[in-house]
Amino acid sequence: MNTTLLATAIMAGLGVFFGIGLAVAYRFLRVEEDPRLDIVEEMLPGSNCGACGEAGCRAFSEKLVDGALKPSNCTVSSEEAIGDIAAFLGVDAGSQEKRVARLHCAGGLGQAHQIAEYEGFETCLAAHLVGGGGKGCTWGCLGLADCMKACTFDAIHMNDQRLPVVDVAQCTACGDCVDVCPRDLFEILPLTHNLIVQCSAPLEGDEARAVCSVACDACGRCAQDAAPNLIRMESNLPVVDYSAGGPASQVATQRCPTGAIQWVEREQFVSQKTVPLTGVRLD
Amino acid sequence: MSLQVMGKTFRHGVHPEEHKEQTEQLPIQRMPFADRFVLPLSQHLGAPCKPAVNVGQRVQRGQVVGEPGGFVSMTLHSPVTGRVAAIGPRRHPNGSLVPCIEIEADPYSTQEIATSPAVDWESLSLDDFILHVQKAGLVGMGGAAFPTHVKYKLPEGRRCQRLLINGCECEPYLTCDHRVMVEYAQAVVRGTQIVATKLGADSATIGVELNKPDAMLALDAAIPAGTNIRVASLKVKYPQGAEKMLIKALFGEEVPAGKLPLDLNIVVNNVGTMLSLADYFDHGKPLIERVLTVAGPGIDRPANLMVPVGTPVRDVMRHCGLNEETRQVVMGGPMMGQPLASLDVPVLKGTSGLLAFTDESISHAEEYACVRCGQCLEACGNFLNPSRMARLARAGRWEEMENAHVADCVECGACTYTCPSGVPIVHLIRAAKAAIRQGKAKAS
Numbered sequence: 001m002n003t004t005l006l007a008t009a010i011m012a013g014l015g016v017f018f019g020i021g022l023a024v025a026y027r028f029l030r031v032e033e034d035p036r037l038d039i040v041e042e043m044l045p046g047s048n049c050g051a052c053g054e055a056g057c058r059a060f061s062e063k064l065v066d067g068a069l070k071p072s073n074c075t076v077s078s079e080e081a082i083g084d085i086a087a088f089l090g091v092d093a094g095s096q097e098k099r100v101a102r103l104h105c106a107g108g109l110g111q112a113h114q115i116a117e118y119e120g121f122e123t124c125l126a127a128h129l130v131g132g133g134g135k136g137c138t139w140g141c142l143g144l145a146d147c148m149k150a151c152t153f154d155a156i157h158m159n160d161q162r163l164p165v166v167d168v169a170q171c172t173a174c175g176d177c178v179d180v181c182p183r184d185l186f187e188i189l190p191l192t193h194n195l196i197v198q199c200s201a202p203l204e205g206d207e208a209r210a211v212c213s214v215a216c217d218a219c220g221r222c223a224q225d226a227a228p229n230l231i232r233m234e235s236n237l238p239v240v241d242y243s244a245g246g247p248a249s250q251v252a253t254q255r256c257p258t259g260a261i262q263w264v265e266r267e268q269f270v271s272q273k274t275v276p277l278t279g280v281r282l283d
Numbered sequence: 284m285s286l287q288v289m290g291k292t293f294r295h296g297v298h299p300e301e302h303k304e305q306t307e308q309l310p311i312q313r314m315p316f317a318d319r320f321v322l323p324l325s326q327h328l329g330a331p332c333k334p335a336v337n338v339g340q341r342v343q344r345g346q347v348v349g350e351p352g353g354f355v356s357m358t359l360h361s362p363v364t365g366r367v368a369a370i371g372p373r374r375h376p377n378g379s380l381v382p383c384i385e386i387e388a389d390p391y392s393t394q395e396i397a398t399s400p401a402v403d404w405e406s407l408s409l410d411d412f413i414l415h416v417q418k419a420g421l422v423g424m425g426g427a428a429f430p431t432h433v434k435y436k437l438p439e440g441r442r443c444q445r446l447l448i449n450g451c452e453c454e455p456y457l458t459c460d461h462r463v464m465v466e467y468a469q470a471v472v473r474g475t476q477i478v479a480t481k482l483g484a485d486s487a488t489i490g491v492e493l494n495k496p497d498a499m500l501a502l503d504a505a506i507p508a509g510t511n512i513r514v515a516s517l518k519v520k521y522p523q524g525a526e527k528m529l530i531k532a533l534f535g536e537e538v539p540a541g542k543l544p545l546d547l548n549i550v551v552n553n554v555g556t557m558l559s560l561a562d563y564f565d566h567g568k569p570l571i572e573r574v575l576t577v578a579g580p581g582i583d584r585p586a587n588l589m590v591p592v593g594t595p596v597r598d599v600m601r602h603c604g605l606n607e608e609t610r611q612v613v614m615g616g617p618m619m620g621q622p623l624a625s626l627d628v629p630v631l632k633g634t635s636g637l638l639a640f641t642d643e644s645i646s647h648a649e650e651y652a653c654v655r656c657g658q659c660l661e662a663c664g665n666f667l668n669p670s671r672m673a674r675l676a677r678a679g680r681w682e683e684m685e686n687a688h689v690a691d692c693v694e695c696g697a698c699t700y701t702c703p704s705g706v707p708i709v710h711l712i713r714a715a716k717a718a719i720r721q722g723k724a725k726a727s
Binding site: 116120123125126129130131132133134137138182203207211 | 376377621624711713717
């Protein structure tokens with residue numbers, strides 16, 4: 001018999017055999033998937049940012065359809081989109097407190113001492129390894145924008161002092177900037193937490209002021225002036241604990257000698273005056 | 284005659300210009316005591332030590348000022364007679380502010396060392412010997428500052444069959460180990476003998492590169508008859524001073540990835556460490572000073588100096604004449620050293636050199652795309668693929684880098700040195716390693 005014909009016949013036979021197998025499998029082994037899943041996933045932003053705590057938008061829509069999570073757990077979607085999903089699924093939209101990334105440093109150019117020039121691979125992580133990036137403060141923002149590059153939502157922009165300003169409207173609190181910062185300066189906080197400690201240097205007194213003009217010098221006045229238990233001092237830095245006391249008010253910031261604790265309602269660093277450098281340098 | 288001239292070496296590596304002629308013939312000198320000394324509590328790998336003095340207390344040169352904070356930690360001694368001025372954050376050569384003990388020197392003191400009597404090492408048990416090495420504050424003086432006594436704590440099932448003393452000094456410019464071997468050959472051999480005896484080593488080898496013939500002759504002459512110490516010569520190549528390369532060169536054996544020389548029953552020490560060890564056991568003098576090379580085009584009077592640990596770099600630079608064109612000061616060698624962000628940082632136990640570079644001596648090569656020429660693969664003594672590592676690092680693909688054995692990179696810089704496109708390969712790898720560490724810290 002002709003080899004070509006034989007080969008063709010075998011291939012065709014195999015095709016028919018596996019075709020029947022698949023048809024049988026489709027008939028008896030198919031898994032019913034909730035048709036709403038695809039629709040809900042379509043309604044979500046599709047950025048897979050992980051801010052909801054799930055592995056991505058598909059995983060989140062599974063939880064939504066199951067009723068384990070509320071539509072408002074998605075911090076990226078607009079209010080209308082959340083309302084649409086809630087209406088579609090016939091569930092309560094829930095309410096989610098708006099949270100944003102806040103930077104615990106205000107020592108930009110002109111505030112923090114720059115003791116040397118860094119020349120090299122321009123990322124914060126790389127600069128951090130070479131003599132601390134030339135910045136006098138070991139804890140402060142290096143200003144090379146690793147967070148800006150990591151942000152999926154274009155919410156972080158460097159200002160003219162080389163500090164990252166988080167656009168409150170754009171920020172979805174996904175936490176990518178928190179992970180990428182080599183100095184651990186970002187924290188995700190509710191927008192209603194207005195008292196922000198803009199310093200991470202565990203130094204006190206002259207040592208702190210020698211490093212940066214807006215450093216916390218651990219005087220403790222904010223802790224005294226705030227409502228009882230709201231602010232406590234921990235390793236020379238104030239820690240604002242909204243669960244322990246309150247209410248928070250601007251009074252806590254008023255006697256701060258360096259402006260290290262600020263009352264922030266929207267973006268950070270916007271209304272802040274540039275404080276000239278004072279204090280004796282350590283170097 | 285136990286001197287063997289054979290010139291062994293390892294495969295791969297690079298040949299940077301040596302630049303050693305500036306200082307290799309200059310005898311070791313002392314410099315005047317500085318006004319203040321800064322001792323970081325952490326100048327070794329491992330746990331920082333705990334201060335054992337209070338502010339205002341008077342201390343004598345050689346007195347204990349810091350107790351070890353664990354097994355992988357060291358005793359810290361005062362390098363000077365004076366007064367403890369402060370205990371607080373001061374700048375470390377790595378740029379960060381770390382807890383330090385600051386000591387104000389007493390300008391009228393005779394600076395006698397508070398030595399304990401010589402230690403009768405022969406009667407010590409191995410555990411007591413290890414305790415003494417820790418008490419002497421000894422760390423690896425080649426640069427990494429790994430606590431020496433930890434190397435002597437042999438795990439179950441391992442023994443020190445071969446002791447290897449590293450006198451390669453393959454970094455350009457540096458000549459401090461060279462001068463130590465020439466001028467303190469007796470003490471180096473003595474230290475080697477003490478360690479070899481206590482660890483029960485079958486043989487001890489001092490590896491010296493062929494560009495230091497005077498050191499080889501001096502060591503050879505100092506070796507007493509009837510001992511199993513020998514001097515082995517090595518071809519000049521970088522990074523031969525990396526312990527895994529040295530073992531490969533001398534014994535032809537490879538330390539497996541992720542393992543230590545001890546897994547081949549080998550203990551490696553630096554010649555400077557042997558000198559300090561002999562000083563402690565023979566004269567009771569702890570590690571309070573070390574020899575370092577001050578050189579480079581930005582230095583007017585290059586020198587090999589015996590410098591007390593904790594001396595501010597600024598004082599050393601003033602002593603040797605830092606000229607105005609200097610743009611960069613590097614602590615350590617030019618290949619692996621750390622550029623300093625400030626001159627107000629102290630000399631550490633692991634500081635082997637201070638090099639000043641002018642603008643034209645620093646490479647400002649523009650970076651081009653990798654041309655896949657493979658020169659970095661030829662350079663890497665650990666047979667890694669640096670070009671691929673650099674690309675993965677730029678893309679942030681840490682996991683693939685871990686699979687490609689990034690942990691075996693010793694950051695010697697041979698790949699960056701040889702790269703015709705000026706890719707900062709080692710910097711990228713170091714950043715990647717830091718990101719991997721950070722990722723692990725955040726995950727746990």
